[in-house]
Amino acid sequence: MYKYADPMLYGVLKEFARENRKNQTEAESVLWHYIKDKALGVKFLRQHIIADCIADFVCTDFKLIIEVDGGYHSEVNQIYNDLQRTEKLNRLGFKVIRFKNEEVLFDIENTLNKIKTHLIKSQPLH
Secondary structure: OOOOEOOOOHHHHHHHHHHHHHOOOHHHHHHHHHHOOOOOOOOOEEEEEEEOEEEEEEEOOOOEEEEEEOHHHHOHHHHHHHHHHHHHHHHOOOEEEEEEHHHHHHOHHHHHHHHHHHHHHOOOOO
């Protein structure tokens, strides 16, 4: 389960991930409600460490990462950082899809349909 984590940073990232799980945003909490316990037929993990990143949600079987972005993700520096992070995760074989908080909170059905579409297009690793 932890094969994608950077061993040098794992201890620090593990604490951040634990805090993130305790202090989810409202949008993260709503999405988790709909995808946990294999609700979409696959297992998702939340606040999962991959390399030196913490992914909001990841399905390791399909190498699909879901990021839920708040307003600060519209800032120039954050857009650049998100792009760099996505490219790094892509190089590791992961597909990253992003949703704005508002998409999750006010259009959960469409959000879930987009996730399902990505799962259907992907091939499981097993």
